[in-house]
Amino acid sequence: MDKAENRRAAAPAARTQWGAVLAIVGAGVVASLQVGKVIIAAPLLRRDMGLDLSSIGALTAVFSVLGVLGGIAAGGVIARFGARRMLLLGLAATAAGTVIGALAPGYGVLLASRVVEGLGFLMITVAGPAALQRIVTSGNRDFAFALWSCYMPAGMAIAMLASQAFGDWHAYWWCAGLAAGAALACVALLAPASPRGAGMSWRSLRQDTVDTMGAAGPVLLALSFTLYSLMFFALFTFLPVLLMEQLGLTLAMAGLYSAIASAANVVGNLGAGVLLARGWRRSTLIASASTAMGAVALLIFGSALPAMPTFLLCVLFSAVGGLIPATLLGTAPLVAPRPALTAASVGLVMQGSNLGQVIGPLAVGGAIDRYGWSSASFIVAAAGLAGVAIAWRLRRVEPARH
Template sequence: MAVLSEGQSPATDWRAVAIVVAAGVVAALQVGKGIIALPALRVDFTLGLEAAGWVISVFAFLGVFLGIPAGMAVNRFGDRFTCLLGLAVLGLGSLMSALAASFALLLVGRTIEGIGFLLTTVAAPALLRRIVAAADRDFVFGLWSTYMPAGMALALICGAALSGWRGFWLANVGLILLTLLLAFLIPRETSRTGQPLAALARDAWTTLTSAGPVLIALVFTLYSLLYFALASFLPILLGARMLVSPGLAGLLSALVIAVNILGNLAAGALLGRNLVARWLLFAIALVVMGSAGIAIFLAPLPPFLIFLLCLVFSGVGGLLPATAMTTAPLLAAEPRLTPMSLGLIVQGSNLGQVVGPVTVGAAVDAAGWPAAAWPVAIAALLALLLTALLRRFPAMHVLR
């Protein structure tokens, strides 16, 4: 097995990169499987919509509070160990969820899954930063940031083709275990000692009081609010506006989510070639998402144009996650604080996932679909104002 020192700037280990990205996609599958299984879960456990929503939102709820602690775990135990631990916990929770005989046990399993998801997805970027050469980092982080839309789209497509949610969830357990075995091939760290808890607490405080990481996390919170405000209601929205069957609405929703991958890859390629300023990619994504979102909810447009705008919203919006992931390490107060800065972004992402659907849902319940345009417009405007503040950091500009 290859061994790398923690401070080494290695040639990119593409095999390890593929394994880490696959681990992220598999982790995101566990989010998507809850969405596709929700109707069957409501029947099996006799659940109302509010109770069933916890099957999905428990991941986001945990992420709001545990992003920085997950980053502390990376600094304490190492990126490789934390990633392996995360996959193991994810597998255990998935097995418990698949075999749950009651809704309470299902929620316990989903909570354990959520902890495994956080450990895996916070450790993975830190791990990639160690095993990827500096010249390849922007491209690889663009590739990494596709894990969520890729995993969710795969879950929507594959889950819809299978009968019975338990069988699909057990298949996911096998997939997690396979990924865990492959993850042992990732190069180990050497010459590192875990930080004491007092030092970890100081580092967490430094991260929380550093303007750069906090601003990036706030922008990502608002991006997540925007994205999930639409994505969470896509099957319902497309079914209502395009008058298609639930099955077709689900497939169209998967396509909208999947096209987000293209934006992430495009951002990674542009940043890797140093062709565009990071703040400009933020601004483009936010302007397009805000404008398209307002039109989707507010304008009386033909069904085909509504779907086209959903694709544009998701695809161009994908410029922002890859840019944020590659920028957070550059704005960390010190290189060793990178895992905590990434954990702060995870907390922001999950806060947006919680607030976005709730805010839009309340607006739609109160005044119909057009009312959803207001939270979309406000979130996009606030994110643009924060992006203007980020422009003062040299890392947000093209560096020649």
């Protein structure tokens, strides 16, 4: 890209490019589809490969390992090479990992394919907010980021609904790969060029990391996202299995019910955008949602209620929880130590999200295997209490109303 094109790409958005926004959000949805496909295919994987819940949890968790280790570094790479390029590369990696998984002869290769998909997920989820920041006007920023924050529940809901059409997990993997290819084409056609940044060195990357992690705002957001992801994936990684084993639903009905519960999270995400626009404090939304999620989890995993009330509690858990990611992702660019560290700050927040995705499934899967379903409720409730504590710390550094 020449200097003139670089200047055009670097210029602030004169108007919001909604086609590009939808293409970028679509890339995030496709990325989260790769998370949801394992969750809903868990009974099929257990049947075909004889996997226990801990192994299923590992398939979900390994997807996030690269995100835990490389969020800030990914932000530096994106700032150097441009968000659009990294989105395209992330979608290509996602498609490649899905193909490897579809051809996997055993658990080891399937697990390795999840690492490749995890690399794609990392690039997409860090590059997406950076790309949006460049193409939306300030007046539309909160709504655009609320849309972006829907990528995880939307993708998971689609994955679970799509399960109605598959009786074999291999075919499911192939279709997920086709979805990644389609998203790649949409981003290539609709998303505008992103400028390259200054040259990157280990010294500058190290300094960016120190500056980002030394700022209270991004660190608190990352910790809050860790706790939210732990709570959300503690339930949704095993929700189809819970519905089948504890409530007696068929796989098809468990997929449908799980999709509805996951889609409810979108309501919370969009609701957060509305409430923030009306002046609600960010810390208040996070504290309230964390309290509700922890309390509701005690009832869900306790399995003391009939099937329908338990399912409705799952919907409530998801809907209220959706207030948190939209608030966190919309706040991240505002608390960056300096504008050049916006991508790094988002990367740190996503590291927190991925850490929760690693801890939640592994801890809860192991606890359920050893102590039964009720043990999961105490893990989620403890995370909810910790989320409230982090929210009140965030109150001291959260930005003024925007």
